[in-house]
Amino acid sequence: MPVEIRELHIRINVNEQTQANNNAASGTENTRQEIRKKEDALVAECVAQTLNILAEEKER
Structure with a gap:
């Protein structure tokens, strides 16, 4: 029996600060x-x- 996923919640946090940026x-x-x-x-x-x-x- 196939499993159908009706909702998918994706949360990401993007934080690319380096130590140098934190000091400045x-x-x-x-x-x-x-x-x-x-x-x-x-x-x-x-x-x-x-x-x-x-x-x-949609093609299926």
Whole structure:
């Protein structure tokens, strides 16, 4: 008998501060922009994979 998952909750915490960043002021604008770019790339990859999974399920 197949198992059907109706809901899936995923929570992640992204924190890439190094010890040097902790010693400095709470991040410069460049560091914040880099972190934002990495977060955006991660979200874009998650969305792309989710859309691929949904497309595969729709084909079945």
